[in-house]
Amino acid sequence: MSSDLIVDARGIHAWYGSSHVLHGVDLAIGRGETVGLLGRNGMGKSTLIRTLLGHVTQREGRIGLFGQDMSKAKPHEAARLGVAYVPEGRGVFPNLSVRENLIMAARRGRDGRNDWSYERVLETFPRLKERLGNLGAQLSGGEQQMLSIGRALMTHPELIILDEATEGLAPLIVLEIWRVIGEIRGSGIATLIVDRDYRKVLARSDRALVLQKGQVVLQGRADEVSGSAALAGYLGV
Numbered sequence: 001m002s003s004d005l006i007v008d009a010r011g012i013h014a015w016y017g018s019s020h021v022l023h024g025v026d027l028a029i030g031r032g033e034t035v036g037l038l039g040r041n042g043m044g045k046s047t048l049i050r051t052l053l054g055h056v057t058q059r060e061g062r063i064g065l066f067g068q069d070m071s072k073a074k075p076h077e078a079a080r081l082g083v084a085y086v087p088e089g090r091g092v093f094p095n096l097s098v099r100e101n102l103i104m105a106a107r108r109g110r111d112g113r114n115d116w117s118y119e120r121v122l123e124t125f126p127r128l129k130e131r132l133g134n135l136g137a138q139l140s141g142g143e144q145q146m147l148s149i150g151r152a153l154m155t156h157p158e159l160i161i162l163d164e165a166t167e168g169l170a171p172l173i174v175l176e177i178w179r180v181i182g183e184i185r186g187s188g189i190a191t192l193i194v195d196r197d198y199r200k201v202l203a204r205s206d207r208a209l210v211l212q213k214g215q216v217v218l219q220g221r222a223d224e225v226s227g228s229a230a231l232a233g234y235l236g237v
């Protein structure tokens with residue numbers, strides 16, 4: 001298990017009851033690397049993420065995070081090591097204000113890093129600055145998504161996992177989220193991105209992999225995946 005890798009997962013299988021969803025998936029993410037995870041609906045993208053983080057417990061295979069064996073670990077252990085997960089459907093505290101949501105998340109990074117301050121997060125998301133006193137539940141979907149990403153940044157992660165971060169949002173907000181994803185990449189934090197807009201994912205990723213029925217059917221540098229004749233067929237586009 002290489003400690004140069006943030007994620008080093010080999011031969012991952014996962015089940016929901018008797019339904020076998022992942023069939024031997026390998027995934028590696030290096031420090032600072034942006035990886036796109038593509039595939040049609042129901043192909044196992046969210047399940048792969050949730051399996052790596054220990055949310056799906058019927059699993060087999062070796063899961064290494066930061067060189068540690070996390071094959072049996074619980075979700076909070078992955079978070080403690082520096083993996084921030086922004087789930088599909090967000091995950092902000094509805095009864096806390098924007099300010100409280102952010103402050104509560106604040107934590108130094110693995111090496112004591114503290115560069116994503118409260119102020120920097122608000123500069124990155126000017127909309128949140130205007131809503132500091134609003135409760136999570138009072139925010140629009142786009143604002144909740146920004147808050148969720150802002151919370152992730154305040155934990156000073158080594159890796160942020162964004163599962164459908166732009167899903168169901170208005171076009172201007174979607175642009176805003178992609179801008180921030182670019183900023184996160186530029187700041188050296190590794191990212192794993194799942195998004196329906198495969199062109200945008202590929203344009204912003206170093207590498208990409210495509211899942212079909214719980215198996216990796218295509219992977220490589222993002223430009224290679226982008227140029228692959230097989231891509232459209234796998235994505236159904």
Ligand SMILES: Nc1ncnc2c1ncn2[C@@H]1O[C@H](COP(=O)(O)OP(=O)(O)OP(=O)(O)O)[C@@H](O)[C@H]1O
Pocket residue numbers: 016019021039040041042043044045046047048
């Ligand atoms: N909690 C669950 N219980 C049972 N089956 C599930 C559960 N979550 C997902 N599945 C099934 O597992 C398979 C993979 O789903 P998953 O959500 O990982 O796909 P996905 O590629 O992320 O697609 P989507 O974009 O639709 O979320 C699908 O057949 C789905 O119906």
